Amino acid sequence: MAEVSLSSSGTELTLQGIRKEFPGFVAVDNLDLTIRAGEFFALLGPSGCGKTTTLRMIAGLEDPSAGKILLGGVDITDTKAYKRPVNTVFQSYALFPHLTIFENVAFGLRRRKVSNAKELALAALDLVQLAHVADRRPAQLSGGQQQRVALARAIVNRPALLLLDEPLGALDLKLRREMQVELKKIQADVGLTFLHVTHDQEEAMTMADTVAVMNNGHIEQMGAPESMYDLPETAFVADFLGQSNVFRGMASSANASTIEVAIPGGTTLRVPVARASAHSGDVSVGVRPEKMSIHAGAVAPQTDTNVISGGRVTDVSFTGVSSQYSIDFGPLGNVVVFEQNLKALPTVDLGDVVSVSWKVERGFGLRDHRAAVIDEASEL
Amino acid sequence: MAFAAFADTSEKKSAEPVKKSRVVILMLLPGLAYLLLFFLAPLVSLILTSFMAPDPNSMDMGQFVYSFQWQNYVTVISENWSFFVRSFGFAILATVIALIVSYPIAYFIGVYARPWPAIQAFALILVIAPFFISFLLRTLAWKQLLGDDGWVVTTLKSASLLPADGHITGTAFSVVFGLTYNFIPFMVLPIYTSLERLDMRLLEAGRDLYASPSTTFWKVTLPLSMPGVVAGTLLTFIPASGDFVNASSSFLGGPGTQMVGNQIASNFLKILDYPAASVLSVVLMAVIMVIVSVYVRRAGTEELL
Amino acid sequence: MKGSIFGRALLPIYTILALLFLLIPIVYTFIFSFNDAFKTNIQWQGFTWHNWTNVCDAQGVCEAFGNSIIVGVVATLAATALGTALAIALVRYKFRGRNIVSLLIFLPMATPEVVLGAGLAAQFFSLGTPKGMLTVIIAHTLFCLSFVVVTVKARVASLDASIEEAGRDLYASPGQVFWRITFPLLIPGIAAAALLSFALSFDDFIITYFNSGSMQTFPTFIYISAVRGVPPEANVIASAVFVLAIVGVTISQVVSSVRRRRLAASR
Numbered sequence: 001m002a003e004v005s006l007s008s009s010g011t012e013l014t015l016q017g018i019r020k021e022f023p024g025f026v027a028v029d030n031l032d033l034t035i036r037a038g039e040f041f042a043l044l045g046p047s048g049c050g051k052t053t054t055l056r057m058i059a060g061l062e063d064p065s066a067g068k069i070l071l072g073g074v075d076i077t078d079t080k081a082y083k084r085p086v087n088t089v090f091q092s093y094a095l096f097p098h099l100t101i102f103e104n105v106a107f108g109l110r111r112r113k114v115s116n117a118k119e120l121a122l123a124a125l126d127l128v129q130l131a132h133v134a135d136r137r138p139a140q141l142s143g144g145q146q147q148r149v150a151l152a153r154a155i156v157n158r159p160a161l162l163l164l165d166e167p168l169g170a171l172d173l174k175l176r177r178e179m180q181v182e183l184k185k186i187q188a189d190v191g192l193t194f195l196h197v198t199h200d201q202e203e204a205m206t207m208a209d210t211v212a213v214m215n216n217g218h219i220e221q222m223g224a225p226e227s228m229y230d231l232p233e234t235a236f237v238a239d240f241l242g243q244s245n246v247f248r249g250m251a252s253s254a255n256a257s258t259i260e261v262a263i264p265g266g267t268t269l270r271v272p273v274a275r276a277s278a279h280s281g282d283v284s285v286g287v288r289p290e291k292m293s294i295h296a297g298a299v300a301p302q303t304d305t306n307v308i309s310g311g312r313v314t315d316v317s318f319t320g321v322s323s324q325y326s327i328d329f330g331p332l333g334n335v336v337v338f339e340q341n342l343k344a345l346p347t348v349d350l351g352d353v354v355s356v357s358w359k360v361e362r363g364f365g366l367r368d369h370r371a372a373v374i375d376e377a378s379e380l
Numbered sequence: 381m382a383f384a385a386f387a388d389t390s391e392k393k394s395a396e397p398v399k400k401s402r403v404v405i406l407m408l409l410p411g412l413a414y415l416l417l418f419f420l421a422p423l424v425s426l427i428l429t430s431f432m433a434p435d436p437n438s439m440d441m442g443q444f445v446y447s448f449q450w451q452n453y454v455t456v457i458s459e460n461w462s463f464f465v466r467s468f469g470f471a472i473l474a475t476v477i478a479l480i481v482s483y484p485i486a487y488f489i490g491v492y493a494r495p496w497p498a499i500q501a502f503a504l505i506l507v508i509a510p511f512f513i514s515f516l517l518r519t520l521a522w523k524q525l526l527g528d529d530g531w532v533v534t535t536l537k538s539a540s541l542l543p544a545d546g547h548i549t550g551t552a553f554s555v556v557f558g559l560t561y562n563f564i565p566f567m568v569l570p571i572y573t574s575l576e577r578l579d580m581r582l583l584e585a586g587r588d589l590y591a592s593p594s595t596t597f598w599k600v601t602l603p604l605s606m607p608g609v610v611a612g613t614l615l616t617f618i619p620a621s622g623d624f625v626n627a628s629s630s631f632l633g634g635p636g637t638q639m640v641g642n643q644i645a646s647n648f649l650k651i652l653d654y655p656a657a658s659v660l661s662v663v664l665m666a667v668i669m670v671i672v673s674v675y676v677r678r679a680g681t682e683e684l685l
Numbered sequence: 686m687k688g689s690i691f692g693r694a695l696l697p698i699y700t701i702l703a704l705l706f707l708l709i710p711i712v713y714t715f716i717f718s719f720n721d722a723f724k725t726n727i728q729w730q731g732f733t734w735h736n737w738t739n740v741c742d743a744q745g746v747c748e749a750f751g752n753s754i755i756v757g758v759v760a761t762l763a764a765t766a767l768g769t770a771l772a773i774a775l776v777r778y779k780f781r782g783r784n785i786v787s788l789l790i791f792l793p794m795a796t797p798e799v800v801l802g803a804g805l806a807a808q809f810f811s812l813g814t815p816k817g818m819l820t821v822i823i824a825h826t827l828f829c830l831s832f833v834v835v836t837v838k839a840r841v842a843s844l845d846a847s848i849e850e851a852g853r854d855l856y857a858s859p860g861q862v863f864w865r866i867t868f869p870l871l872i873p874g875i876a877a878a879a880l881l882s883f884a885l886s887f888d889d890f891i892i893t894y895f896n897s898g899s900m901q902t903f904p905t906f907i908y909i910s911a912v913r914g915v916p917p918e919a920n921v922i923a924s925a926v927f928v929l930a931i932v933g934v935t936i937s938q939v940v941s942s943v944r945r946r947r948l949a950a951s952r
Contacts, residue, residue, distance in 0.1 A: 088850075418827045425808045506707065518711065520907070521710035
């Protein structure tokens with residue numbers, strides 16, 4: 001997995017073999033994870049993948065069944081929630097309805113008997129531009145304002161690690177975009193380690209330095225957002241981060257640089273060895289829809305280009321800057337292609353027989369295939 | 381109010397309850413000990429007392445010894461079965477009438493008056509107003525109003541709707557009337573609570589799907605207000621069947637209207653026949669438990685229990 | 686029904702009449718508190734302020750009223766404390782026998798008062814406890830307890846558990862979480878439960894009658910004097926309590942609706 005940096009800042013988080021069982025199922029299964037000090041880390045996955053349970057274990061709100069949690073090298077597995085230097089921004093904000101905004105923000109400082117609690121709380125409210133509502137109650141604020149109060153209430157404590165549990169989930173799209181920018185800016189300003197849990201892949205990719213995709217209680221893949229998008233290792237990641245076309249096949253031959261994969265219909269696809277997470281046996285070849293080209297009729301294959309022919313256009317939707325084509329390739333399934341409308345008009349029509357192609361170096365090889373994603377992605 | 385909670389069957393699953401034995405025990409122990417000592421133990425005492433036999437060494441009233449005199453049940457029930465019939469008859473009648481009278485009131489406050497919160501609040505205050513004045517005094521007021529010298533009786537007599545020697549007080553009618561009157565607020569509040577939560581869009585959906593207003597009422601509104609109806613009928617039926625104030629001759633009743641409650645009170649406090657009073661109490665409780673559990677199951681609202 | 690003016694007006698008219706019907710005995714009691722009657726307050730004898738200005742003239746009425754207040758306050762405090770703890774434990778913790786505990790709490794509400802009263806009296810009799818203030822307070826605490834649990838339970842269940850988690854997250858120890866977060870948030874429910882308890886206790890007759898012995902509360906005073914005729918001073922006390930309660934309820938309604946409107950306006 002990701003490299004473990006032994007940073008001396010003392011605020012990095014390490015999970016070692018963390019496991020959480022609930023009666024009847026395993027929510028988190030043997031999870032290892034390291035978040036470097038000062039990093040904005042996103043834990044991304046569908047609901048029920050175990051990401052929130054992981055976050056709650058780090059916060060101390062849930063006890064792990066096995067494994068260790070280290071914060072700056074110190075084992076905090078058995079430390080009570082209220083003694084951990086970790087703070088959380090809750091999904092529902094969980095502001096104290098009976099306290100003023102100011103008292104909400106000052107709550108943690110007062111519990112720790114910080115002497116200049118008042119100045120610190122006001123400074124935190126200033127940071128989120130809400131000093132003017134300090135005397136109001138949470139119910140008198142809008143959703144976006146409540147969200148910022150929840151953030152101020154957590155960061156005012158200068159926690160070694162800030163946990164964000166889908167903090168933008170309850171906001172509407174426009175506000176969410178604004179808050180994403182603001183949150184990222186605040187993180188840069190205060191320099192805290194952020195662990196952000198979300199199911200919104202766009203949110204994770206926009207904000208995080210490192211993204212970990214979680215599925216069925218374990219991490220499927222972890223890395224920088226760009227590299228994850230460019231080179232997913234499993235069909236689940238390929239599908240969850242953006243859209244992909246995946247062709248299931250068997251590796252037929254390989255040389256030092258390229259693997260050849262035979263797919264149904266007699267076609268052979270090539271994928272660079274460096275871009276494949278499996279090199280023999282079951283290998284699926286994937287490619288992003290915007291990296292494909294569409295051609296009327298048949299096209300002769302070339303060594304640096306993969307071509308699949310004989311598809312029929314079943315849907316064309318024009319979205320302005322680009323057009324989206326849906327092409328039926330029979331046993332290979334449906335293929336989606338995005339093409340920028342650089343020319344005047346869409347080049348092919350509904351019902352046309354077409355070919356698709358992409359440069360070999362733009363595809364990727366996956367170690368599993370689509371069918372496994374739905375049932376048991378952890379099994380190979 | 382508690383009546384709202386009484387009708388509330390949807391327990392929100394907020395947090396996964398965690399087991400923390402020491403804290404739980406500390407919180408539960410005092411309350412549970414209280415219930416054991418002053419609820420369960422008295423019920424056991426009642427059962428024990430119901431089998432007691434007169435003290436052979438004493439000629440005084442109210443002297444009994446522990447025994448297993450099961451014949452008490454035979455004698456007491458055979459002497460008092462008519463009081464049971466009357467009690468449950470009166471209680472069922474009062475419950476049904478109170479339901480018919482109360483549902484429209486609850487519907488008006490909870491549904492009809494929704495656009496006008498001030499009217500809703502005002503009507504609710506009027507419904508609970510009787511709670512704030514002693515129910516004995518209210519019942520006495522009716523005794524006075526319906527008494528032989530009151531204008532109700534005089535008017536009815538002059539209109540020949542009541543025979544010259546007729547009465548209202550002291551009859552079964554006035555006892556059922558009193559029971560109904562006293563329990564109307566207990567019926568209105570839970571039904572109101574159910575109806576108040578009713579989503580108006582469901583009624584619109586019903587109308588949209590070709591249901592006439594009356595079909596919408598019978599197929600949508602009434603079933604959704606069932607928890608309130610069940611809570612209200614229980615809050616009326618249970619106390620009504622054990623009541624002895626309305627049926628007492630110094631209130632709305634007479635010699636021919638005595639209910640089981642009157643028998644229990646006089647056996648316990650006047651004749652000092654504790655075993656007989658206990659038999660009556662045990663049988664009353666048992667019959668109510670059976671009726672209530674059958675009723676709740678039939679109404680499909682087991683969660684209430 | 687739809688569209689017809691008659692049908693549209695029927696329900697409001699019915700409700701007005703029904704509510705007026707509910708008020709008849711209250712108005713009657715109020716009017717007869719001004720009756721210039723001695724001892725028996727049955728026939729209207731003329732208007733007087735005397736009953737209001739000399740409430741305690743009728744023998745025993747003020748003492749009975751005082752007893753009712755003492756019983757109500759003590760039973761309410763006891764039932765609220767015991768019931769709140771039970772309610773929190775029932776909602777927040779999963780333990781073996783939780784359903785039996787719930788049933789045990791529900792049963793007193795499903796038991797006719799006459800059975801509760803007779804049972805407690807039988808218990809006190811066999812324990813040899815003399816009937817009086819103490820036995821009445823014990824009895825009232827018992828039947829108020831179940832209503833407190835039901836009322837507070839609803840409030841606990843509606844609390845967002847993440848608010849308490851936020852407290853733990855923000856360095857509050859379990860005790861601090863309870864006293865600074867949970868308890869303040871439960872106060873409206875606890876207050877409602879306490880008010881309900883007091884009202885139930887204050888107006889209870891049947892259970893009291895079985896367990897009071899020679900001590901009189903306001904309802905047993907009325908019941909016993911009903912044979913000869915209730916003195917108008919009892920009407921004065923009942924009317925005064927009624928007016929106070931109605932004014933209190935109305936003020937709280939107005940205050941909460943004003944607050945709600947202000948809240949809506951400030952957003």
